[in-house]
Amino acid sequence: MLKYPGISKQSVRDSFQKFLHPYKTVLKIPDKSVQKEKFTPVKETEQKTIVLSPKENSDRVGELRLNGVYKRFDRVLALNGVDLTIQPKKISGIIGVSGSGKTTLLKTLIGFYRPTKGNVTYKNKELKTQIKNIRRDFGFATQDDSFYGKLTVEENLRYFGRLYGLSNKFLDNQINNLLNLVELEDARKSLSENLSTGMKRRLDIACALINDPKVLILDEPTQDLDPALRREVLELIKKINKNGTTVIFTTHLLWEAEILCDNVAILNEGRLLTVGSPDKIRKHYVKGDEIHLETHPGNYKKLLNGIRGIKVKKEDHKVVISTPNAKSVLQKVLSKINKNKERLIDISIRKPHLEEVFEVIISKDVKKKTSKARKRK
Amino acid sequence: MSRKKQAKQENVNKVKYFAFLSVLLSLIKKNSKLIVRSKSSSLIVILGPLLIIGLVGAAFNSSSLYDIKIGTYSPEYNELTGSIVTALEDSEYSVEKVNSEDSCINKLKQGDLHVCAVFPANFSIGSEDDIQFFVDKTRMNIVWLIIDTISTKISGKSSELSMEMTTVILDALTDADKKINDKKNVLVGMVTDAKATNDELTSVNTKFSQLDLEFDSDELGLGLIESRLNSALSGSNSTEFSGVYDAIGQVLNKSKNLERKFNNASFVVGGIVTDIGMIQQSVSDNVKDIETMNSVLGSISEKISSVQVREADKIVTPIGTNIEPVVAETTHLNNLFPTLVVLVLMFIALLVSSTLVVREKTNSAYFRNLITPTSDGMFLFGDFLTNFLILFVQVAVIFGVATIFFKDAIFGVLGAALLAVVIIATTFIMGGLFVGQLFKSEETSALAAVTVGSVLLFFSGTLLPLETLPIYLRRITDFNPFVLGEHVLKQIMLFGNGLGSVWQPLLILTGYSVVLCLLVYGTRRLSKAYL
Numbered sequence: 021m022l023k024y025p026g027i028s029k030q031s032v033r034d035s036f037q038k039f040l041h042p043y044k045t046v047l048k049i050p051d052k053s054v055q056k057e058k059f060t061p062v063k064e065t066e067q068k069t070i071v072l073s074p075k076e077n078s079d080r081v082g083e084l085r086l087n088g089v090y091k092r093f094d095r096v097l098a099l100n101g102v103d104l105t106i107q108p109k110k111i112s113g114i115i116g117v118s119g120s121g122k123t124t125l126l127k128t129l130i131g132f133y134r135p136t137k138g139n140v141t142y143k144n145k146e147l148k149t150q151i152k153n154i155r156r157d158f159g160f161a162t163q164d165d166s167f168y169g170k171l172t173v174e175e176n177l178r179y180f181g182r183l184y185g186l187s188n189k190f191l192d193n194q195i196n197n198l199l200n201l202v203e204l205e206d207a208r209k210s211l212s213e214n215l216s217t218g219m220k221r222r223l224d225i226a227c228a229l230i231n232d233p234k235v236l237i238l239d240e241p242t243q244d245l246d247p248a249l250r251r252e253v254l255e256l257i258k259k260i261n262k263n264g265t266t267v268i269f270t271t272h273l274l275w276e277a278e279i280l281c282d283n284v285a286i287l288n289e290g291r292l293l294t295v296g297s298p299d300k301i302r303k304h305y306v307k308g309d310e311i312h313l314e315t316h317p318g319n320y321k322k323l324l325n326g327i328r329g330i331k332v333k334k335e336d337h338k339v340v341i342s343t344p345n346a347k348s349v350l351q352k353v354l355s356k357i358n359k360n361k362e363r364l365i366d367i368s369i370r371k372p373h374l375e376e377v378f379e380v381i382i383s384k385d386v387k388k389k390t391s392k393a394r395k396r397k
Numbered sequence: 398m399s400r401k402k403q404a405k406q407e408n409v410n411k412v413k414y415f416a417f418l419s420v421l422l423s424l425i426k427k428n429s430k431l432i433v434r435s436k437s438s439s440l441i442v443i444l445g446p447l448l449i450i451g452l453v454g455a456a457f458n459s460s461s462l463y464d465i466k467i468g469t470y471s472p473e474y475n476e477l478t479g480s481i482v483t484a485l486e487d488s489e490y491s492v493e494k495v496n497s498e499d500s501c502i503n504k505l506k507q508g509d510l511h512v513c514a515v516f517p518a519n520f521s522i523g524s525e526d527d528i529q530f531f532v533d534k535t536r537m538n539i540v541w542l543i544i545d546t547i548s549t550k551i552s553g554k555s556s557e558l559s560m561e562m563t564t565v566i567l568d569a570l571t572d573a574d575k576k577i578n579d580k581k582n583v584l585v586g587m588v589t590d591a592k593a594t595n596d597e598l599t600s601v602n603t604k605f606s607q608l609d610l611e612f613d614s615d616e617l618g619l620g621l622i623e624s625r626l627n628s629a630l631s632g633s634n635s636t637e638f639s640g641v642y643d644a645i646g647q648v649l650n651k652s653k654n655l656e657r658k659f660n661n662a663s664f665v666v667g668g669i670v671t672d673i674g675m676i677q678q679s680v681s682d683n684v685k686d687i688e689t690m691n692s693v694l695g696s697i698s699e700k701i702s703s704v705q706v707r708e709a710d711k712i713v714t715p716i717g718t719n720i721e722p723v724v725a726e727t728t729h730l731n732n733l734f735p736t737l738v739v740l741v742l743m744f745i746a747l748l749v750s751s752t753l754v755v756r757e758k759t760n761s762a763y764f765r766n767l768i769t770p771t772s773d774g775m776f777l778f779g780d781f782l783t784n785f786l787i788l789f790v791q792v793a794v795i796f797g798v799a800t801i802f803f804k805d806a807i808f809g810v811l812g813a814a815l816l817a818v819v820i821i822a823t824t825f826i827m828g829g830l831f832v833g834q835l836f837k838s839e840e841t842s843a844l845a846a847v848t849v850g851s852v853l854l855f856f857s858g859t860l861l862p863l864e865t866l867p868i869y870l871r872r873i874t875d876f877n878p879f880v881l882g883e884h885v886l887k888q889i890m891l892f893g894n895g896l897g898s899v900w901q902p903l904l905i906l907t908g909y910s911v912v913l914c915l916l917v918y919g920t921r922r923l924s925k926a927y928l
Binding site: 093162166167180228 | 767
């Protein structure tokens with residue numbers, strides 16, 4: 021039976037304000053930056069995957085691993101030698117642009133696709149050999165609403181529960197708990213097609229949880245949702261994870277991964293470019309912090325003149341100053357503001373967003389590929 | 398194995414069995430709810446068969462052909478053509494007199510007429526020109542029926558005319574026979590009279606023959622007398638002797654004349670005798686002729702008498718035909734019912750099952766089904782049972798409605814018919830599931846299902862007679878599931894045969910089901926790889 025500890029609405033709202041407006045996070049470094057594990061790169065496939073996650077322990081129970089997985093659909097190589105270890109009871113995010121192979125990766129993880137090469141193991145057992153038993157431990161929510169519109173909320177849950185061979189007694193309890201968790205008690209008898217978008221997404225996740233899975237896989241769970249609904253879903257994911265369920269989800273919204281994931285894997289064209297916590301990745305690829313500065317009348321050239329070791333990028337009325345020594349630069353900038361009699365509108369220090377890191381990683385990857393292609397020529 | 402272990406194993410098996418049933422029931426419930434809650438589907442599923450059976454029942458619950466339009470053209474209608482037209486009109490066909498042959502043919506081409514009859518000018522009995530019938534052979538399903546019906550009507554009229562003529566001939570013959578018999582005595586009398594005449598003539602001839610008209614003047618001795626007188630005279634000159642002499646001379650001359658007359662008479666008598674002989678010969682010949690004629694007339698009379706069939710209708714149609722149906726003569730619906738059942742089974746099974754599969758495949762929930770521990774076989778079985786239950790309900794409706802038309806006749810064969818229906822339905826459901834697996838959208842799958850159904854129907858003999866097909870194609874159509882199903886149901890429902898007589902087609906249908914089931918399973922597994 022599932023047990024999800026209650027979270028106060030206020031705390032959730034606060035935390036999601038943070039999620040929804042990460043650019044406004046003033047002078048705060050996310051808690052997840054505290055990572056003390058050592059990081060070691062893994063074997064090379066075609067290109068190196070930079071693994072910035074805790075050291076592998078293959079004996080670890082509950083571990084889900086992809087070992088050199090290739091998946092080919094006719095001429096398209098959807099997965100190209102992916103090595104990935106999913107940490108149990110954590111939230112893992114798979115990030116990539118559309119067509120990068122995220123969904124294929126997830127479907128391979130649950131054994132729906134058989135790898136063309138390589139294998140997937142769960143609890144040290146190869147997935148394909150015990151697919152039926154292993155599937156009982158997995159829950160999966162796709163990008164679409166994976167339930168029947170013509171069935172009621174309860175009928176959908178009961179139907180999928182039956183497919184897992186669950187007993188009536190268990191299902192009654194489980195349905196009640198899930199409806200409570202996803203806040204759909206009042207819609208129990210409503211036809212699913214009549215639910216609102218947010219309710220549908222919550223029902224979808226409830227359907228994925230009907231078998232009380234140990235691993236919940238969500239394929240772009242916040243896709244096409246407005247910010248408020250997105251917040252609801254992210255809140256739900258956190259709630260589920262707090263109960264000890266391993267959550268794997270894909271997204272192309274990097275801030276979601278940044279605020280939600282313990283670990284992130286960046287995928288591009290079927291290749292896993294890097295794996296690790298968002299902070300570690302950020303630190304690995306982008307050195308230093310960013311100072312976001314907005315003044316009036318905004319004579320930034322004068323303000324930043326003479327300060328060394330900074331990179332400046334103008335964004336509308338403000339500038340973003342990248343520097344490895346944020347504190348000292350900040351002091352200098354503040355003194356110059358006073359001197360030049362500029363009016364300070366906003367100033368903040370923050371780590372570079374994963375989005376920027378992602379851009380760096382992708383551009384590096386593109387450069388590598390281009391140079392390789394040149395060499396071949 | 399210890400008792401405890403055995404009990405545990407039994408419990409496990411029990412749980413597995415109930416879990417299996419539970420999953421199956423859940424699948425069927427889900428599928429049924431999806432169909433019932435979808436307005437269009439429920440409309441097809443519930444109202445479809447009712448509509449079909451209702452319409453077909455009302456339409457075919459007769460044994461006649463209605464509203465067959467016949468166009469007729471004749472440059473000049475006369476009594477005969479008029480009577481033919483009347484005969485056609487009497488048969489509940491609507492006859493339209495058209496202005497020209499071309500117009501008649503054009504109307505036929507446009508479908509305004511079913512058949513066009515062109516009568517020759519001055520059409521009469523024995524006329525060298527025939528009535529020309531134009532038919533539209535593109536309407537293959539009805540043209541032969543029309544040709545047959547019209548031919549029957551025309552040959553009926555023709556027979557009627559033949560009857561009239563034959564009656565006249567028969568009357569003439571009877572009359573001739575009667576008259577021959579009546580006048581036979583006259584001929585016999587004539588022969589007798591002729592014979593009597595002949596006898597008379599013979600007698601006359603004999604009498605004439607007996608006449609002795611031989612006369613020789615010399616035998617009178619007058620010549621001797623004359624010569625002696627001459628010698629006497631030469632010695633004496635007596636005048637008196639001269640006078641005697643002259644008188645004798647005159648007698649002599651007269652006797653010569655007499656002799657000539659006798660000779661002439663003898664000659665005439667000879668001629669008469671000859672003539673009588675000829676007359677006799679002629680009379681004899683006549684007698685013979687009359688006897689021959691009598692004999693011939695006797696023979697004719699005998700032949701006329703020997704004609705045993707004296708009724709005109711028997712002569713016109715000497716061989717009577719009576720077509721007896723092998724099943725009790727009722728309505729078109731009776732004969733059509735097995736076809737109708739298979740038709741409904743085929744189309745509903747193909748459409749509903751393919752639609753169900755495609756809807757499931759295109760439903761966003763499909764993927765979630767596939768990642769559960771429930772096997773593909775279970776899903777397949779669930780889909781099959783859902784469709785089967787739907788069809789079962791429909792067949793129940795059809796059979797229920799059928800009892801209104803067929804009364805008690807259907808109850809006797811209900812068991813065997815239902816078993817056959819189960820096998821037939823299974824084949825078509827599997828076909829529908831396979832079609833559904835092959836296509837990605839509801840539209841294409843429905844189109845494919847209708848196409849498959851139409852092809853099976855087209856080559857079933859329901860629309861077109863299979864006898865119009867080349868032999869090799871006909872052999873193939875023998876394995877058409879529609880043909881097999883129809884055959885099975887006809888044998889059971891119309892001819893009252895048991896299942897034992899149709900085990901072969903049932904076995905073939907079962908074979909189809911198994912093959913299609915494997916194909917459905919295979920394609921389902923294959924399609925998952927590209928989801």
